[in-house]
Amino acid sequence: MFTMRCGASSPSSGAWMPTTRALAFGGLLADDGMDIEMVDAALHGDRFAPEGLDAARRAAWQSRDLATAPAHIQADVPEWCIPSLEELFGERWVSEGKALATRPAVDLRVNSLKATPEKTLAALEKAGAAPAPFLAQALRIPPIEALGRHPNVQGEQAFLDGWFEVQDLGSQLAALFAGVKPGEQVLDYCAGAGGKTLALAAAMGNSGQIHAYDAERARLSPMHERLQRAGVRNTQVYGGLDELGPLAGKMDLVLTDAPCTGSGTWRRRPDAKWRLNEQQLERRVQDQQDVLDSARRFVKPGGRLAYVTCSLFAEENTRQVARFLGENPDFKEIAPQTLWGTVVQDDSAGKPVFPSHGSVFSPLSTGTDGFYVSILQRQN
Structure with missing residues (x-):
């Protein structure tokens, strides 16, 4: 999504004004690779078409220099997101933001x-x-x-x-980072529609047992059809939290694909970034704390707790893991660099970012959607 330098002003970005009309033309001219003549031809004769660009705005577009825009405009992200991205990526946060505006495979x-x-x-x-x-x-x-x-x-x-x-490659990598093995007992605690459940079942060769649960029961609806189509036979779907009681302290792996802002998927849903606000982020952070604190009881001594989000905000990732480890000294993080070397044999196409805790996959670093994963092992 682009803004056009139109000579108007806004409180946050001076002459860069993200009007709806400017965004529409900017998207066609930049994201879709069209020139002004192509846009004119496409709109000609359409009675619902917006008014074309006048001479002044044509000149403004042709003389635009995004390098002079504020950093959040260059990165194409809401200004309030800067601290969250900068904490995770440091000086490269603008480049990461730009990559989140590219088209995904x-x-x-x-x-x-x-x-x-x-x-x-x-x-x-x-x-x-x-x-x-x-x-x-x-x-x-x-x-x-x-x-x-x-x-x-x-x-x-x-x-x-x-x-x-x-399934995005980042999601596939996150599932494999959990290090699941054939014959294990696994709880997919935020299973949703079952994407990672299916990946785990395949990695286990249909052996062992996967227990799939989600607090929002309706999200599980597509899973039964997907399990059948994929030929998965080692998965049991649970409809209520009370049904999980017998699993406490018995799981080799608990996967928590926690509810999050979804900032790592902005390539696929570019409008979502402009609807997100700080209050929603705060609610998601609390949701994640609740999920982690609830899921920990199912991990057996020596077992693993996999914390995954599709967010690129530090509050939802490194800070969550730091808080959890501080409050649960019986858990230790498995070195993420070791996990990467185990899962991936050839990383010539890119490497994750390794912040203070966990691993970060992103459009810039690994050519994937944005995902965060940290594997925490319960001590014997």
């Missing part, structure tokens, strides 16, 4: 319970799929250009047969 996770990467790749050749970086079981369809559209891969027979799932 479509990533696929090959379901090893039903197919191989080679078999799935052949089935999706016309969709433009290719091997993704980092993980052998991942495929990628490149970002679209201009006004193009991604193919509807969920209409492919290979998808209907359960050969693959649409």
Whole structure:
């Protein structure tokens, strides 16, 4: 999303004024790679089209210099987000913000319970799929250009047969960082629609047991169909927290994909950043504390608690882990650099950011959506 230097003023950014009309034209001219003549031609004859750019605004666009804009305008993020991003990324926060405004690829996770990467790749050749970086079981369809559209891969027979799932590479990496092993007892405490549940089941080879739960019961609705399509047989879905009582102190792994602001997914939902506010962030931080404090009781001695968000805000990530470790001395963090080396054999395509706690995947560092993951082990 772009703003246009229109000679107007605003309290936060001087001559950079994010009017709706300017944002619309800026999106077409910058994000969609069109020039002014192409925009004029596309709007010509449309009685619902906005008024075209006059000579002054055409000149303003052609002479624009984003480098002179305030940092949050360059980064394309709300100004109040600066401290949250800067705490996590330091001086590179502007570059991280810019990367969050780029177009994402479509990533696929090959379901090893039903197919191989080679078999799935052949089935999706016309969709433009290719091997993704980092993980052998991942495929990628490149970002679209201009006004193009991604193919509807969920209409492919290979998808209907359960050969693959649409899942961002960052989410796939986060699930594998948990280090799940065949035969383990696993609680997916914030399972939602089951994306990471399916990834864990495949990594476990359908052995052991996955207990899937979500406080918002309605979010679990799609999971049953997804489990059946993927051929998953080691997962039990729970409808109420009281049903989890017998699992206390018995889990090898508890995965908490905690509720968050979703700031790491702004590439896919660019409008969300402008609807988010500080009060919503505060509520999510409290939600995350509640989830962590509740989930810890299910981890057995020697077991692992995986804390995951799709946020790039320090309040939801490093600060949460620091607070939890300070209040729970029986948990210790597993070195994130060690986990990365275990999960990924070739990191020539990028590496996570390793802040004070955990690992951060981002569009800039790993070419993925933004994810945070920290693995905490309960001491014997």
